[in-house]
Amino acid sequence: MLQRTFQHIPGVGPWREKDLWSRGIRTWDDFPAAGTGVAISKKTDDIARARITEAREALERGDLRKLAELLPPREHWRLYPAFQDDAVYFDIETDGKEAQAPTVVSLFDSRGLHVFIQGRNMDALPEAMAERRLWVTFNGSCFDVPVLRDYFGPGRFPVPDAHIDLRFVTRRLGMGGGLKEIEGKIGAERPQHLKGVNGYDAVLLWRAYLRRGDVEALRYLVEYNLYDSFQLRTLMDFSYNRGADELNQDVPRVPVFDRGDVLYDVSKIILDLGPTERDLHTLARVRAMEQDS
Helix, strand or coil, rough: CHHHHCCCCCCCHHHHHHCCCHHHCCHHHCCCCHHHHHHHCCHHHHHHHHHHHHHHHHHHCCHHHHHHHHHHHHHHHHHHHHHHEEEEEEEEECCCCCCCCCEEEEEEEEEEEEEEEEECCCCHHHHHHHHCEEEEEECCCCCCHHHHHHHHHHCCCCCEEEEEEEHHHHHCCCCCCCHHHHHHHHHCCCCCCHHCCHHHHHHHHHHHHHHHHHHHHHHHHHHHHHHHHHHHHHHHHHCCCCCCCCCCCCCCCCCCHHHHHHHHHHHHHHHHHCCHHHHHHHHHHHHHHHHHH
């Protein structure tokens, strides 16, 4: 899709782009060279050729940031196949307070699953996210990223080369609703014990862990959050293919991610979540309070 994109040319939007396609100018290579014909207008064609060259060179050197600057944000989904190996899919849970501190953050990338937990390893999150140039979220531009930037500070929290927020991509594709609702529509429903769990439940689970050292509550919370991250890979693949279908473009579709590949890792992460020394102190305090009552 990227090499069939002309919306990085000034004055070219969705309608003009479709008009170019209908006239046989379907890729950058099809755009007429100087002196061989007029595609848009004589003046605009000179600008168009310069923009196409700029984008082609950026793609050849793998310059995601430059390509993201050239394309309107609504079309950043087209960048996905060329840079999916550099993508990280992530989601956060918070403590529900006014300041919205992150409690659990899950990342999923080409190396697998990564979990960051408040009081354990949350401080390592910015460096982990800085390793990936393409961020994929659901409503992350409105919630997850601002929360994390406020928490870590703009000087430490990284800025990606591109960010695809699937909330807006799916809406344009006619798949409105929240993440879990859309998962059901595309056949990627969650296990029965996770159905109906929501963000407020995540806050309650965190409070149970924080106040009583309830590791089972933490495990439940982490499992819920892990699904929020790796399910985004399935949704991103599906959305890219759906977008290409909607535009009737003869381009390779991406294989849709099968979550079965990571479910063993999910189980292992959950089982490995044992109590910390702080948790043990919490449990000892709760037990002492019970004996005194």
